[in-house]
Amino acid sequence: xxxxxxxxxxxxxxxxxxxxxxxxxxxxxxxxxxxxxxxxxxxxxxxxxxxxxxxxxxxxxxxxxxxxxxxxxxxxxxxxxxxxxxxxxxxxxxxxxxxxxxxxxxxxxxxxxxxxxxxxxxxxxxxxxxxxxxxxxxxxxxxxxxxxxxxxxxxxxxxxxxxxxxxxxxxxx
Amino acid sequence: xxxxxxxxxxxxxxxxxxxxxxxxxxxxxxxxxxxxxxxxxxxxxxxxxxxxxxxxxxxxxxxxxxxxxxxxxxxxxxxxxxxxxxxxxxxxxxxxxxxxxxxxxxxxxxxxxxxxxxxxxxxxxxxxxxxxxxxxxxxxxxxxxxxxxxxxxxxxxxxxxxxxxxxxxxxxx
DNA sequence: TCATTATTCTTCGGAAACCGAACTACAATA
DNA sequence: TATTGTAGTTCGGTTTCCGAAGAATAATGA
Numbered sequence: 001x002x003x004x005x006x007x008x009x010x011x012x013x014x015x016x017x018x019x020x021x022x023x024x025x026x027x028x029x030x031x032x033x034x035x036x037x038x039x040x041x042x043x044x045x046x047x048x049x050x051x052x053x054x055x056x057x058x059x060x061x062x063x064x065x066x067x068x069x070x071x072x073x074x075x076x077x078x079x080x081x082x083x084x085x086x087x088x089x090x091x092x093x094x095x096x097x098x099x100x101x102x103x104x105x106x107x108x109x110x111x112x113x114x115x116x117x118x119x120x121x122x123x124x125x126x127x128x129x130x131x132x133x134x135x136x137x138x139x140x141x142x143x144x145x146x147x148x149x150x151x152x153x154x155x156x157x158x159x160x161x162x163x164x165x166x167x168x169x170x171x172x173x
Numbered sequence: 174x175x176x177x178x179x180x181x182x183x184x185x186x187x188x189x190x191x192x193x194x195x196x197x198x199x200x201x202x203x204x205x206x207x208x209x210x211x212x213x214x215x216x217x218x219x220x221x222x223x224x225x226x227x228x229x230x231x232x233x234x235x236x237x238x239x240x241x242x243x244x245x246x247x248x249x250x251x252x253x254x255x256x257x258x259x260x261x262x263x264x265x266x267x268x269x270x271x272x273x274x275x276x277x278x279x280x281x282x283x284x285x286x287x288x289x290x291x292x293x294x295x296x297x298x299x300x301x302x303x304x305x306x307x308x309x310x311x312x313x314x315x316x317x318x319x320x321x322x323x324x325x326x327x328x329x330x331x332x333x334x335x336x337x338x339x340x341x342x343x344x345x346x
Numbered sequence: 347t348c349a350t351t352a353t354t355c356t357t358c359g360g361a362a363a364c365c366g367a368a369c370t371a372c373a374a375t376a
Numbered sequence: 377t378a379t380t381g382t383a384g385t386t387c388g389g390t391t392t393c394c395g396a397a398g399a400a401t402a403a404t405g406a
Contacts, residue, residue: 207390207391210391234393235393235394235395238392238393238394241391241392245391261400
């Protein structure tokens with residue numbers, strides 16, 4: 001059905017995704033910083049001084065999510081929350097020294113693994129990979145997809161599920 | 174610090190990751206199948222008849238996680254659970270007709286978006302992207318990384334956090 | 347054969363990521 | 377001033393993961 005090259009590419013993508021995921025998980029267990037937290041932290045560092053809404057927009061997270069994550073970062077003293085002066089509705093986020101230190105010492109593992117290998121590749125190959133990735137990025141976030149043509153074909157019934165589960169299994173023993 | 178090309182590549186990777194994530198989330202809201210569920214389902218389909226442990230190993234999930242996900246898939250009747258005959262500790266997973274149908278109708282959006290764009294690219298570019306991706310996959314899951322050199326530099330104190338949070342904010346008003 | 351050890355899976359409890367909807371301040375506008 | 381808009385937060389809910397402990401069954405060895 002698919003071109004072989006297409007599905008090979010898909011497999012490769014999934015592999016990359018999985019690797020990223022795993023790396024993140026491991027990172028979390030070691031540093032106490034989850035991937036999302038790291039992302040937010042990086043975002044804040046890059047911008048120097050931002051608003052939660054900006055972070056949310058850029059990371060495509062909901063505001064609620066950002067609040068949540070910033071809560072943790074603040075508790076860990078990696079980030080500062082301060083009410084805006086001109087517009088008091090706003091909240092200004094700043095990274096702390098500690099935050100910066102964490103970013104230095106805990107480049108996420110994806111980053112790390114990647115860098116190690118990548119730097120060893122010949123330049124042409126680096127260029128090729130980069131070009132491919134960028135193309136891919138374009139493909140993937142090109143415009144909103146219409147998520148229409150997915151008919152109701154056996155969708156999960158969330159309310160029914162829990163009961164069914166236990167019951168089904170018990171009758172099975 | 175990093176070569177510019179390295180960090181460009183990293184940005185590109187993150188972009189791809191984010192796109193995948195978003196796509197997955199959207200998919201979930203439409204079909205009721207989350208990305209992980211889809212992965213497990215696909216895995217079961219491919220293998221035709223498997224054990225949870227095999228799925229877990231291949232997807233690099235914990236057993237508990239697989240149990241959890243299979244619970245949902247089973248409740249949705251996309252998958253069948255049956256005790257093994259020769260070894261009764263085992264559980265045999267099979268995809269149902271419905272499950273197959275769902276896989277057909279709900280190729281995940283990543284897949285979909287990707288296919289659309291990808292197929293339109295000239296062959297050489299497809300080849301290039303593929304090569305880049307595969308190289309990347311190798312880089313990323315090359316061997317276990319030693320997650321050692323991450324010193325305790327401002328790690329989150331999980332127990333302290335929740336209290337701090339609320340308190341800090343209240344004093345802030 | 348019986349007891350011990352291993353295995354396969356499930357259950358339980360817990361952290362975190364997300365989100366939408368309701369809500370609170372504050373700002374801007376008419 | 378009254379209304380409408382905007383920035384963040386809170387609340388409640390779902391899902392993903394995991395580790396540890398448990399139950400059932402197999403395999404092993406004395």
